Amino acid sequence: MARVLIVDDERPLRRLLKGVLEDAGHEVLEAAGVSVAREVLTSAVVDVVVTDQRMPDGSGVELLSFAHELDSSLPVVMMTAYASVDLAVEVMRAGAFDFIAKPFQPEVVRSCIKRAAEQARLQRDNQRLSGEIRQLRTSDLIGESRGMLAVKAQIQKVAPTRATVLIHGETGTGKELVARAIHDGSPRATAPFIAVNCAALAETLLESELFGHEKGAFTGADRARSGLFEAADGGTLFLDEAGDMPPSLQSRLLRVLMDGRFSRVGSNHERRVDVRVIVASHRDLLQAVRDGRFREDLYYRLAVFTISLPALRDRCEDIEAVAEALLVKIRRELATEARRLSSEALTALKRYAFPGNVRELRNILERAAILADGEDIMASHLALGGAQGESPERGGTPDGLAAALLQGMLGEGGRKGALEEIERAVVVRALVDAGGVQAEAARRLGMSKSDFFYRVQKYGL
Numbered sequence: 001m002a003r004v005l006i007v008d009d010e011r012p013l014r015r016l017l018k019g020v021l022e023d024a025g026h027e028v029l030e031a032a033g034v035s036v037a038r039e040v041l042t043s044a045v046v047d048v049v050v051t052d053q054r055m056p057d058g059s060g061v062e063l064l065s066f067a068h069e070l071d072s073s074l075p076v077v078m079m080t081a082y083a084s085v086d087l088a089v090e091v092m093r094a095g096a097f098d099f100i101a102k103p104f105q106p107e108v109v110r111s112c113i114k115r116a117a118e119q120a121r122l123q124r125d126n127q128r129l130s131g132e133i134r135q136l137r138t139s140d141l142i143g144e145s146r147g148m149l150a151v152k153a154q155i156q157k158v159a160p161t162r163a164t165v166l167i168h169g170e171t172g173t174g175k176e177l178v179a180r181a182i183h184d185g186s187p188r189a190t191a192p193f194i195a196v197n198c199a200a201l202a203e204t205l206l207e208s209e210l211f212g213h214e215k216g217a218f219t220g221a222d223r224a225r226s227g228l229f230e231a232a233d234g235g236t237l238f239l240d241e242a243g244d245m246p247p248s249l250q251s252r253l254l255r256v257l258m259d260g261r262f263s264r265v266g267s268n269h270e271r272r273v274d275v276r277v278i279v280a281s282h283r284d285l286l287q288a289v290r291d292g293r294f295r296e297d298l299y300y301r302l303a304v305f306t307i308s309l310p311a312l313r314d315r316c317e318d319i320e321a322v323a324e325a326l327l328v329k330i331r332r333e334l335a336t337e338a339r340r341l342s343s344e345a346l347t348a349l350k351r352y353a354f355p356g357n358v359r360e361l362r363n364i365l366e367r368a369a370i371l372a373d374g375e376d377i378m379a380s381h382l383a384l385g386g387a388q389g390e391s392p393e394r395g396g397t398p399d400g401l402a403a404a405l406l407q408g409m410l411g412e413g414g415r416k417g418a419l420e421e422i423e424r425a426v427v428v429r430a431l432v433d434a435g436g437v438q439a440e441a442a443r444r445l446g447m448s449k450s451d452f453f454y455r456v457q458k459y460g461l
Helices: 011-023 034-043 060-070 085-093 106-139 146-158 175-184 203-211 247-259 285-290 296-302 316-334 343-351 357-371 399-406 415-433 438-445 449-458
Strands: 003-007 027-031 048-052 076-080 098-101 165-168 193-197 236-240 261-263 270-272 276-281 305-308
Touching: 003 011, 003 034, 011 027, 011 106, 027 034, 034 048, 034 060, 048 060, 048 106, 060 076, 060 085, 076 106, 098 106, 146 175, 146 305, 165 175, 175 193, 175 236, 175 276, 193 203, 203 247, 247 261, 247 276, 247 296, 285 296, 316 343, 316 357, 343 357, 415 438, 415 449, 438 449
Parallel strands: 003 027, 003 048, 048 076, 076 098, 165 276, 165 305, 193 236, 236 276
Antiparallel strands: 261 270
């Protein structure tokens, strides 16, 4: 049952109300006025407040405001002998849970306090679960390297604010995990978190997905549909690979960020939302601005607070902890026996460059967990570098780079040309390996299709 604080300057009424509530199993605290009630609220945990509206040292509305400053979820029930429609409207607008007129009926009071106590319990359970989820999300960011500790510190600083966040990192580094951790550490934690990959949808589909559409807006639009901005109202919208967003959508996104207004596809009616936007990209958006592929004004709206995720190869000391955490998840999902890394397997992983980062490590471990016969995962179970068993080690050099170094192309005057030759060679090799299919070549390189196509055009392939 609940702990209820009764606030009324009339002692007989307090005694009567106390008896009614104690008979229902509640614990009751008493206060003869607003000043005493303030002291009780600051020193004791209370589930429900029942207060008179008019008292010698203040009003019930003043006490309600004070109570909500301490705990916005605390239910406050207002009582008065001067009941009127205007007064009821006033106290309900002020945030009161309910309104009871004197003289009260015991069954009405019991029912009201029961509902208020249930609401208080649900809200506190929700806060507790949100805290557990927040801790869970943060724990998904595994690693104690300098780079990861810096990322966690940045999340702690920016999460409670309303700031837009730009997360930069290679494919597979865990950008969505960071976005979720920011959301879960914010005042929006109980509101929706919605993620969309901007590189995975065509321009028209992405526009409709983000902003919604009206019936008849385009072929196949047989009914009106709300978009992700509306679905995320009050919460967070995570735009992954935002650098691949086409120019027409970049301007629409800028408008929403500026004033929270947008219209559905096929509609002139403006809607307003309160959405925190977090964006991520695997490529340098500032360079995309210089190249004319990304709006400069949008970039500075997005990059209010920037978090750069280190690649897995740059935090070698975290590989063991990350691998062990992934193996726990893999065992649960595959319903396999416990697996552990042998020392030789761990050494091999620490020497590997991980072009696909944590996502690639998970795939490697999942395959190894299936292949392993006993508890130990051996180095022979690891497919490092793909199915062919290629194992690019940390610090190794691709063929094109080795050739460039041998030819002395990286001298003072040739750095840019050398890097372009290396990039062109990598793109050509990916196309050859993928049988000329650009989408497959892009996937193998961990690029978006539009990013890869840009390079195909750039080098005239």
